[in-house]
Amino acid sequence: MDINTLSLGQFLTFVAAALSVILAGWGSAKGVGLAGQTSAGVSTENPEVNSKLMVLQILPGTQGIYGFLIAVIILVNTGALGGNMAAVGVSQGLMYIGAVLPVALVGLLSAIHQGKVAAAGMLMVGQHPDMSGKAITMTVMVETYAVLALLASFLMVNAIKL
Amino acid sequence: MAIVEMRRVSVLLMRRDQEAFLRLAQRLGCVHFLPAGQEAGPAAASGAAEQEKLGRLQWALTRLSKYEGKKRSPLSPLPAVSADALDGFHLEEAMATVEQAERLERLSGDLRGRQTRLRLMIDQLTPWLPLDLTANQLASARSAKAFTGSIKLAALSELEARWQGRPVSVQRLTQERDLEYILAFAHRSVEEEFAADLRAAGFQPASPAEGEGTPRQKREALQKELDELADEQAAIDGQMARLGGELPGLRLCYEALSADRTRSEAASLAAVTASASLLEGWIPLSLTEKFEKRVKEKFPMAQLEFRAPAEGEEPPVLLGNKPVFAPYESVVTGFALPDPAGIDPTAVMMPFFACFFGMMVSDAGYGIMMAVIIPILIRLMQPAENLKKLMLVLLGGGIATVFWGALYNTWFGFAALPQLGVFDAVNNSMPVMAVCIGLGALHLFAGLLMGAYMNFRDGKPLDALYDQFSWMMLVIGLGLLALPQTAAAGKWLAIAGAGIILLTAGRAKSRNPFKRLISGLGALYGVTSWISDLLSYMRLFGMGLATGVIGMVINQLVGMLTGSGIIGLVIGAVVFVGAHLFNAAINILGAYVHACRLQYIEFFGKFYQEGGKPFRPLRFSPRHVRVTDAS
Numbered sequence A: 001m002d003i004n005t006l007s008l009g010q011f012l013t014f015v016a017a018a019l020s021v022i023l024a025g026w027g028s029a030k031g032v033g034l035a036g037q038t039s040a041g042v043s044t045e046n047p048e049v050n051s052k053l054m055v056l057q058i059l060p061g062t063q064g065i066y067g068f069l070i071a072v073i074i075l076v077n078t079g080a081l082g083g084n085m086a087a088v089g090v091s092q093g094l095m096y097i098g099a100v101l102p103v104a105l106v107g108l109l110s111a112i113h114q115g116k117v118a119a120a121g122m123l124m125v126g127q128h129p130d131m132s133g134k135a136i137t138m139t140v141m142v143e144t145y146a147v148l149a150l151l152a153s154f155l156m157v158n159a160i161k162l
Numbered sequence B: 001m002a003i004v005e006m007r008r009v010s011v012l013l014m015r016r017d018q019e020a021f022l023r024l025a026q027r028l029g030c031v032h033f034l035p036a037g038q039e040a041g042p043a044a045a046s047g048a049a050e051q052e053k054l055g056r057l058q059w060a061l062t063r064l065s066k067y068e069g070k071k072r073s074p075l076s077p078l079p080a081v082s083a084d085a086l087d088g089f090h091l092e093e094a095m096a097t098v099e100q101a102e103r104l105e106r107l108s109g110d111l112r113g114r115q116t117r118l119r120l121m122i123d124q125l126t127p128w129l130p131l132d133l134t135a136n137q138l139a140s141a142r143s144a145k146a147f148t149g150s151i152k153l154a155a156l157s158e159l160e161a162r163w164q165g166r167p168v169s170v171q172r173l174t175q176e177r178d179l180e181y182i183l184a185f186a187h188r189s190v191e192e193e194f195a196a197d198l199r200a201a202g203f204q205p206a207s208p209a210e211g212e213g214t215p216r217q218k219r220e221a222l223q224k225e226l227d228e229l230a231d232e233q234a235a236i237d238g239q240m241a242r243l244g245g246e247l248p249g250l251r252l253c254y255e256a257l258s259a260d261r262t263r264s265e266a267a268s269l270a271a272v273t274a275s276a277s278l279l280e281g282w283i284p285l286s287l288t289e290k291f292e293k294r295v296k297e298k299f300p301m302a303q304l305e306f307r308a309p310a311e312g313e314e315p316p317v318l319l320g321n322k323p324v325f326a327p328y329e330s331v332v333t334g335f336a337l338p339d340p341a342g343i344d345p346t347a348v349m350m351p352f353f354a355c356f357f358g359m360m361v362s363d364a365g366y367g368i369m370m371a372v373i374i375p376i377l378i379r380l381m382q383p384a385e386n387l388k389k390l391m392l393v394l395l396g397g398g399i400a401t402v403f404w405g406a407l408y409n410t411w412f413g414f415a416a417l418p419q420l421g422v423f424d425a426v427n428n429s430m431p432v433m434a435v436c437i438g439l440g441a442l443h444l445f446a447g448l449l450m451g452a453y454m455n456f457r458d459g460k461p462l463d464a465l466y467d468q469f470s471w472m473m474l475v476i477g478l479g480l481l482a483l484p485q486t487a488a489a490g491k492w493l494a495i496a497g498a499g500i501i502l503l504t505a506g507r508a509k510s511r512n513p514f515k516r517l518i519s520g521l522g523a524l525y526g527v528t529s530w531i532s533d534l535l536s537y538m539r540l541f542g543m544g545l546a547t548g549v550i551g552m553v554i555n556q557l558v559g560m561l562t563g564s565g566i567i568g569l570v571i572g573a574v575v576f577v578g579a580h581l582f583n584a585a586i587n588i589l590g591a592y593v594h595a596c597r598l599q600y601i602e603f604f605g606k607f608y609q610e611g612g613k614p615f616r617p618l619r620f621s622p623r624h625v626r627v628t629d630a631s
Helices: A006-045 A047-077 A090-127 A129-159 B015-027 B047-066 B083-087 B092-127 B137-138 B153-162 B188-202 B213-266 B285-298 B326-335 B348-363 B362-382 B384-408 B429-457 B461-481 B482-502 B513-524 B526-535 B539-560 B563-607
Strands: B007-015 B032-034 B144-153 B168-176 B180-189 B276-284 B305-308
Touching: A006 A047, A006 A090, A006 B563, A047 A090, A047 B539, A090 A129, A090 B429, A129 B032, A129 B429, A129 B539, A129 B563, B007 B015, B007 B285, B015 B213, B015 B276, B015 B305, B047 B092, B083 B213, B092 B168, B092 B213, B092 B384, B137 B144, B144 B153, B144 B188, B144 B384, B153 B168, B153 B180, B153 B188, B168 B482, B180 B188, B188 B305, B276 B362, B285 B305, B285 B348, B305 B461, B326 B384, B326 B563, B348 B362, B348 B384, B348 B429, B348 B513, B348 B539, B362 B384, B362 B563, B384 B539, B429 B461, B429 B563, B461 B482, B461 B526, B482 B513, B526 B539, B526 B563
Parallel strands: none
Antiparallel strands: B007 B276, B007 B305, B032 B276, B144 B180, B168 B180
């Protein structure tokens, strides 16, 4: 890929891939961070539940993975990962940006909310260690929408014909 | 597939035999004791004292654990101990060891405090080291007054300039950031004036410690004291380390004491008279004979009585399944135990759980890895019951993963065996999504059938028609509408189903036909929840896609690395192993959690009645050892 021949369409494609990684990853970092702080607090009170809390802590991390996933599919579909990027028109580039919005925005917000639910679940597990199954279920409920957003983004990205 | 049938057992025996009987019951581990009679026996008065001892023992175990001679690898099994060995423990000896450890800890805390104080004093002396005079010598100067303290560098230069050529001498001792420690002498004639000027310049008076000795001599003395303390500390550490040898005994004692405590809790439930003791509890039906035989052998005088649960009595719930299904009980109990009058869904759930798990991990390479590693781990670790169940659940999921991975044609991220591949999630995703929704519908219908089965069992076949079959008609009918050939049949099936729901959903709420119709409409609105339930199975596709694509990216990265010579090859190999392990771990966790969720929310939502109390028999539940010959 020669930097001098990079077209605006190709640039927009990179913007789309970047948005997907940045926003979803941002949300996950926030969600996992939030849950991690609570995990540390609960573990000082009740060190025995620490391993149960670890599962809860990484649950908000999947949104970042979904964002990364969509970015990779965009790079694969446009051939950028192979080093021989296809010609992408401006309209196609804009379509890529539109296509990543679900996974990027829903990823950002759902990861933060999932982190909050995970943190609340940790407090519950700290008091009642046998309720960790319920805490995990509550946390995973939030993830449904991230999965749906991932699917929508995936279908849209795959629908863009070069 | 069943909730284990329970019998109420009551045991009447001599009071003096009670302790021995409870020891036997603890070894057999099959009786869940209940309060006998109306008034509970004397509360376990010794409970608090034992709890305190257990706490101290636990503290000692944690404190001494770093002195354990040979570290136990987390993969090797816990040390095995016989139940007899637990009976013959020496509490006094162990508590003496604990006391010694506590005394050493206090001493060492003392020492640390003194060391901190000494270090602080040394720190305070450091700026005065260049001073060769003792405090007494400074005070005894007759014609001049000595000032010691610290002052800002800038202020000091100005001060020196102002007093140039007057009977004052300023000696700079040590500089610390922008502060200078100084010793100044002023002739008695200008003493007052100089002191005022110093104050104005922001001089902070401070003095090296009082008494004999120059600061350097004093510091040496302090340092010597500190070294002595360090020696003392090392001696204490040595004694502590020697106590590490007592760890096995302490562990044994901890387990014995906690077994004692659970026993005395059971004893406090007994109804006692001066000479007799009555204990009541629940026991699984299949174990009653063995229990009776063992008790009669040891206590010929004891009276045992078994009876079925009476009306209104709620026996505790224990799930009993064939060995293939049994590990999945942990998935059910992770949600909530079924009501004693409900149903144990483990066996029906198991194939779905494994199938969904396999679809979400979806890399045959990871599946093979799990199927090989987990049995080895179980063999090596001899894990406790719960952990073993979890590992077996993952093993089943791993085997399903090999199946689905082959269908997806993903082997450690490579498309290695295209002849096995049926689905291509990235390029042709529609068939995969259809399979996901189809499996979801199957799962949900299985849930409805469970509900229907319960209605039939309870002698309410009409309820099964109203609540379960109506929905199946509606959903299948709507599904048939999609195909032109079956659309007509689908239409009538859906209308029939909807009609039944409309007319019967409100039957329990009111006799008023109008109100019933309103409730029926509300229930019919529940069709939206079916849509969201079915869509929820799309996660099977999404999670599977994530594993596959990330595996592919890993391989591409590794491909770039290995292109550049021998070093690249080595780094590439490390990245390949590490990244695939990471991907596998993240996805196995995700698949487990999401497979659970699909059971708890979508499947259980269709029929499950929770609310059973767990069966907690009196038994050994050791933390640091395995009790080998309990029964």
